Amino acid sequence: MTKFSCAAQGLTELPPLPEMVEEIHCNNNRLTFLPELPTTLKRLECGANSLETLPTLPEGIIRVTCIRNRLKELPHLPSSLEELNCYDNYLTELPTLPENLLCLACMGNKLTVVPRLPASLEVILLDFNPLIEPFKTWVDENKSGIQGEPLNVFREKVNAYWDSKDKTDLK
DSSP states (O other), X not given: OOEEEOTTSOOSXXXXXXXXXXXXXXXXXXXXXXXXXXXXXXXXXXXXXXXXOOOOOOTTOOEEEOOSSXXXXXXXXXXXXXXXXXXXXXXXXXXXXXXXXXEEEOOSSOOSOOOOOOTTOOEEEOOSSOOOTTHHHHHHHTTTOEEHHHHHHHHHHHHHHHHHHXXXXXX
């Protein structure tokens, strides 16, 4: 079996997961936790639950969609991750972003800063967060998402911010 779906079933916990599953779709339930995830997992869709944490993500995962939960933090993000959709949670910070990340959708959280942005990033959605400068101005000017050349400028500003902070911290 490569896909396991139990969306909108009113579940409070997941049944045992098949070992070779590559996709899990457990959206729109009443889950408060997820079990250990199979190492073969490529896509996790666990939105619209009551999750406060996510388990360790497998090293080969490509897409994580954990929207509309109660997440306050995310686990380490594996280098294989290309898409992270975590909007409408309670995240105050993000972990280090993988170098292969293409899409970051984190609207409607409690983020005040953004971590260093990888060069691979093509789309970033951050509105409805209490971002501090220099992040706020750029997000406000690009409400529909920062893509193309504005993203390159935003990436430079964010990474320059962290570079200056790192130098200050060394003193």
